Amino acid sequence: MIPSIIFPLFMLAILACAGAQATKVPGFPTKSYITFVIGSTLIQGAVNGTTVAGQLLAGDLETGFVNRILLTPVRQWVLLFAQLAGVAMVGLIGSIVFIGVGLIFGVHVKAGAGGVLALIGVTLLVVIAFGAIGLLGAALTGSAAQVQALFALFLGLLFMSSMLMPRNLITQDWFKTIATYNPLSYLVEANRSLLISGWDAQALALGCGFAILFFVVAMTGAVFAMRRRMERI
Amino acid sequence: MSNSVAIVSGAEVGREFTVGEVLLVGRGPDADVVISESDVSARHAELSPNGDGIAIVDLGSTNGTFVNGERVVKTRQLGVGDRIQIGGTVLEVRSNTPAASDVKLGPPGLEVTRVRQIPTVPTLRFDSGPLAGTTVPVGSQVVVGRDPATADVLLEGDTDVSRRHAVFSPAGEGMTVQDLGSTNGTFVNGRRIPAYAVALANGNQVQIGDSVIEVMISAPLVVAPPAAPAPAQAPPSQAPNSIEVIGLVKQFGTHRAVDGINLHVDPAEIYGFLGPNGAGKSTTVHMLTTLLPPSGGTARIAGFDVAKQGARVRATIGVALQAAALDAQLNSWEHMDLQMSLQGVPKSERSKRKTELIERVGLTYAADRRVGGYSGGMKRRLDLALALVHRPRVLFLDEPTTGLDPQSRTALWEEVARLVKEEGMTVFLTTQYLEEADVLADRVGIIDKGEIVAEDTPARLKAEIGRPTLEVDPAEGEDWSAVGSVLERFGELASAQHQGVAVRLRPGVEGLADVIRALDAAGLRVANVELHTPTLDDVFLIKTGHSLEGGGGGSDANAEA
Numbered sequence: 001m002i003p004s005i006i007f008p009l010f011m012l013a014i015l016a017c018a019g020a021q022a023t024k025v026p027g028f029p030t031k032s033y034i035t036f037v038i039g040s041t042l043i044q045g046a047v048n049g050t051t052v053a054g055q056l057l058a059g060d061l062e063t064g065f066v067n068r069i070l071l072t073p074v075r076q077w078v079l080l081f082a083q084l085a086g087v088a089m090v091g092l093i094g095s096i097v098f099i100g101v102g103l104i105f106g107v108h109v110k111a112g113a114g115g116v117l118a119l120i121g122v123t124l125l126v127v128i129a130f131g132a133i134g135l136l137g138a139a140l141t142g143s144a145a146q147v148q149a150l151f152a153l154f155l156g157l158l159f160m161s162s163m164l165m166p167r168n169l170i171t172q173d174w175f176k177t178i179a180t181y182n183p184l185s186y187l188v189e190a191n192r193s194l195l196i197s198g199w200d201a202q203a204l205a206l207g208c209g210f211a212i213l214f215f216v217v218a219m220t221g222a223v224f225a226m227r228r229r230m231e232r233i
Numbered sequence: 234m235s236n237s238v239a240i241v242s243g244a245e246v247g248r249e250f251t252v253g254e255v256l257l258v259g260r261g262p263d264a265d266v267v268i269s270e271s272d273v274s275a276r277h278a279e280l281s282p283n284g285d286g287i288a289i290v291d292l293g294s295t296n297g298t299f300v301n302g303e304r305v306v307k308t309r310q311l312g313v314g315d316r317i318q319i320g321g322t323v324l325e326v327r328s329n330t331p332a333a334s335d336v337k338l339g340p341p342g343l344e345v346t347r348v349r350q351i352p353t354v355p356t357l358r359f360d361s362g363p364l365a366g367t368t369v370p371v372g373s374q375v376v377v378g379r380d381p382a383t384a385d386v387l388l389e390g391d392t393d394v395s396r397r398h399a400v401f402s403p404a405g406e407g408m409t410v411q412d413l414g415s416t417n418g419t420f421v422n423g424r425r426i427p428a429y430a431v432a433l434a435n436g437n438q439v440q441i442g443d444s445v446i447e448v449m450i451s452a453p454l455v456v457a458p459p460a461a462p463a464p465a466q467a468p469p470s471q472a473p474n475s476i477e478v479i480g481l482v483k484q485f486g487t488h489r490a491v492d493g494i495n496l497h498v499d500p501a502e503i504y505g506f507l508g509p510n511g512a513g514k515s516t517t518v519h520m521l522t523t524l525l526p527p528s529g530g531t532a533r534i535a536g537f538d539v540a541k542q543g544a545r546v547r548a549t550i551g552v553a554l555q556a557a558a559l560d561a562q563l564n565s566w567e568h569m570d571l572q573m574s575l576q577g578v579p580k581s582e583r584s585k586r587k588t589e590l591i592e593r594v595g596l597t598y599a600a601d602r603r604v605g606g607y608s609g610g611m612k613r614r615l616d617l618a619l620a621l622v623h624r625p626r627v628l629f630l631d632e633p634t635t636g637l638d639p640q641s642r643t644a645l646w647e648e649v650a651r652l653v654k655e656e657g658m659t660v661f662l663t664t665q666y667l668e669e670a671d672v673l674a675d676r677v678g679i680i681d682k683g684e685i686v687a688e689d690t691p692a693r694l695k696a697e698i699g700r701p702t703l704e705v706d707p708a709e710g711e712d713w714s715a716v717g718s719v720l721e722r723f724g725e726l727a728s729a730q731h732q733g734v735a736v737r738l739r740p741g742v743e744g745l746a747d748v749i750r751a752l753d754a755a756g757l758r759v760a761n762v763e764l765h766t767p768t769l770d771d772v773f774l775i776k777t778g779h780s781l782e783g784g785g786g787g788s789d790a791n792a793e794a
Contacts, residue, residue: 065558071524
């Protein structure tokens with residue numbers, strides 16, 4: 001729970017205070033920086049699904065617990081999807097906590113009550129996608145320590161996105177280019193659109209599209225990697 | 234009359250074998266046609282009559298079987314004149330002519346049901362040294378040494394050879410060798426042999442000084458009347474609790490971790506699978522339990538194919554792997570609940586079943602505690618209970634007592650024995666502990682470098698390599714020759730390991746009490762008595778050339794080269 005919920009809340013508190021002056025930049029889409037940044041907080045918590053799912057699976061591989069499961073009627077793919085179910089539950093709880101804290105501290109959801117549900121839905125999609133990436137990492141490496149390194153990687157990528165500033169207001173060209181090509185920017189912007197713009201079909205499609213793509217590729221890879229890993233016992 | 238095959242190139246050119254029924258060709262001791270070459274697998278191929286000709290089946294050999302230069306994929310029909318190459322040996326299929334070994338004996342109506350090659354006297358062939366090229370039949374004891382007065386085979390000029398170095402003796406259908414207290418030792422397959430007589434197998438290499446001697450032992454001609462019709466019963470592969478493995482192979486890249494093994498485990502039998510680390514034990518277990526797909530061969534558990542009917546196999550088996558994979562945060566009850574849920578045990582049975590199993594493994598007192606606080610022995614017991622939740626018919630135990638204290642080990646052995654005796658379970662047990670195999674297993678298969686090198690009951694395996702030797706130290710001032718005379722009544726006198734008189738006990742002589750009583754009756758006093766019995770490690774040493782205890786290397790489970 002600490003990396004999935006406490007740490008993102010901690011970051012939210014710091015960013016909301018430190019970035020408050022950013023709303024004075026001409027063209028900034030909202031006067032409430034916490035409203036602006038909470039979208040990325042939700043994504044930050046979701047990205048941590050990588051570590052949660054990956055470490056759990058890697059730990060089970062290391063101890064041989066996976067073998068115990070595979071000696072029952074349970075199939076490999078069911079084992080993988082079951083891990084995601086647990087991660088999704090953590091992600092759901094996290095989403096509710098973040099939104100609740102945000103609402104308490106003045107976050108306004110432009111898309112209304114439906115937008116709150118959509119926020120949770122997009123976040124869950126991202127949680128599952130990054131959970132699948134974590135499973136892929138675990139299946140490939142079989143090491144909980146190596147999977148944990150993925151969190152640092154994705155956190156770094158998140159800071160190299162439009163997490164702290166809209167892409168059109170980023171003045172450094174190199175940073176803007178990275179943020180533009182960084183898929184995490186679109187995940188953040190999907191959430192942010194619900195908070196600031198209302199119902200933005202393009203932003204939602206891009207964000208959800210990337211999440212679904214990550215999920216499909218990672219899960220397919222995880223299934224094959226698990227099969228190959230079990231052959232190397 | 235049947236077709237035959239004759240060796241036309243390689244060792245023993247001219248030997249001919251009638252193919253009246255299935256003949257196993259290979260390097261192993263149970264082969265009908267033994268080819269002692271390193272390129273030949275233990276169970277390399279099978280020849281069988283097929284219509285008017287012969288069929289050959291490659292049993293998953295490493296280096297392949299070739300007919301007229303083409304590699305045999307699985308099976309091939311052979312005709313007269315076809316040439317089979319196995320290793321460096323070439324055999325030719327001959328037409329229906331009565332081979333010298335095709336003999337009918339006994340009263341009219343007696344059929345020859347199994348024919349092997351013509352019996353010959355066990356022979357030694359000197360491949361190097363002063364007598365290179367010489368063959369010596371061993372129809373009676375043959376002493377090898379440097380003393381012209383006592384040696385039957387004189388190795389003159391070789392200063393590494395003692396005056397009376399070793400003795401070869403016929404033993405049943407084969408022969409034994411015993412070191413006679415030589416200075417530089419006698420070696421079989423590269424390993425120095427102990428003081429007592431050691432049984433030799435065809436193809437063994439004995440080294441005495443500079444001389445390397447190859448052992449040549451032929452299988453006997455066996456003539457038997459037609460067997461009485463067996464009572465109707467399911468074939469072994471369909472017996473409810475059996476394990477049947479034919480030519481099982483597992484290859485990781487270029488490395489063959491399991492190289493064409495064959496084994497059969499009867500229902501309600503405990504089969505011990507013995508071998509050092511890296512031999513292929515765990516890889517074999519993983520294949521039999523469907524965790525690993527085989528690269529070749531077949532395996533059936535309770536009649537179900539592990540490659541094609543995995544789900545049915547898993548429903549039939551219980552498995553306790555080398556690592557007792559338990560969740561440290563759960564207690565025993567929670568583990569049982571999880572396992573029963575995964576195994577699909579009906580909810581109405583779960584409560585009673587888990588209580589019964591926890592009680593049976595003696596964990597009731599600790600069942601409420603988290604497993605993270607359990608000792609190694611407790612974890613193993615829980616692991617065994619978890620393997621039994623769904624009442625399997627076949628139980629696989631992969632080194633179940635590794636790391637356990639003697640008390641826990643004994644408790645586990647008792648539980649396993651009870652499961653077999655009372656519930657008729659079949660148990661496949663892998664271990665590197667000789668004592669465990671000796672005590673628990675009905676039969677033992679010894680695996681080394683991916684091949685089964687020996688398989689039989691522990692008693693027969695040990696008896697095959699030698700009989701126990703009793704060594705008596707006469708008391709000071711006692712008449713040694715008198716002691717020797719008494720001991721001779723119980724077997725053949727042998728070299729003593731220490732200063733004393735030794736006798737290799739005849740089969741059937743089991744009790745020391747008889748010997749002691751005889752010495753006492755003769756009024757002879759002894760200072761010490763020692764009984765040296767062959768161990769499974771001695772069996773392993775003879776079969777593989779290295780010791781099991783402290784031998785082997787590498788990880789058995791991580792078999793990638």
